[in-house]
Amino acid sequence: MKKFLAALMLLASATVMAEPQLGNEFNQTAKTIKTDTPAKIEVLEIFWYGCPHCYHLEPILEPWVKKLPADVYFKRVPGVPRPDWAPAAKAFYALEALGLTNKLHTQLFDAIHKARTLNPTVDAPLIDWISQKGGLDRKKVEEAFNSFSTNNNVVKAMNTFRDSGATGVPALIIDGRYITSSSMAGGNQAVLKVADYLIENVRREKTGGTAK
Template identity: 40%
Template sequence: MQVLKNFLAALALFSAAIGAAASPAEPKAGAEYIVLPSAQPTDAGKKIEVIEFFAYWCPHCYSFEPALAAWVKKQGDNIVFKRVHVPFREDTIPQQKLYFTLDAMGLADKLQSKVFDAIHVERNRLNSDALVIAWAEKNGIDKAKFLDTYNSFGVTGKLRRATAMMDLYKIEFWPVVIVDGRFQTSPHQAGSATAKTEGEQQQAAIQVLDFLVDKARAEKK
């Protein structure tokens, strides 16, 4: 009987060791994510603010979009999700204006994947006002309302705000995700040490985002 008890105890310890080895390691600051040197204020109340810096023309942002969108949907009311379309070159300004116009009209989430597909699948560069306006009409958006918003002071202000936010958060590449104004991660950051493919990097980023949202929520209590 004692031999059996010893065997069962040893088996339990072995199983626990195997389980611990199989459990993913907790993301480390300075590796899978970074803690920003200066925390920025958020306006999400008790929820956790999550901001993605992205660009429509960016192939890595396009590739990351399905995984990120699914994650945002899964988080639901736990987070307040925002996007900032980064400035880059003169010929990408129409795309930037397109995003902020759709956002102001409440259409960004609905049409986000369609804009990405237009650029990366249909090869419509959307690099001029005329191309953007034609795309909007093709997708059933009222032309007059679109133009009023596209050319508004509000959208112009969001362009300036995007540049200021890039400076504030010291954004040098994208896609990048900021959590609670304090933590930064990305597929490249989260998966650079272990991931072999871009898809694996993206899944690593999703796991880090789960960790950071939980961490931020726990620290708010």
């Protein structure tokens, strides 16, 4: 029995220590995605406000982002694999344009998933909500929603989703070349560990070292 338990402990230890594998916990993106800051390592989250999995990832993602090293840059891009996801993407870019992202990003998630008072697939309720919570004239919010910049960003988001090879959200893209997700990695905590592993590998490549 003691030998059996020791073998189990050894197996468990090996499992914990096992490195993420290409084709399992992460993969290469379908196409290389151009990053905003080539001098840094970009971590890009593809998400959708209507996604419960994205909502549950958010509380552990935020503190992880705050602890990222200075050579790592984090950004979000809304996933738009189909037309009914576009209103929430427009809401994201409207918040950015109006300077309300820090104030309302989490609140918007809560309104959809906790209070369940908001439909993320229709423009009008989202415009009304941002106007109310942001203390802004509805016309100003509507203009931000339907601006050329917002519509252009939504098209770019659609292309990013396609080029990443993502099959769902949330997904994390590292350096425009690697993709992982909670489902691939085995959970929300696990996906951040895979992201840490990929960040470290990319850092080695950028500094002339050898990736694992």
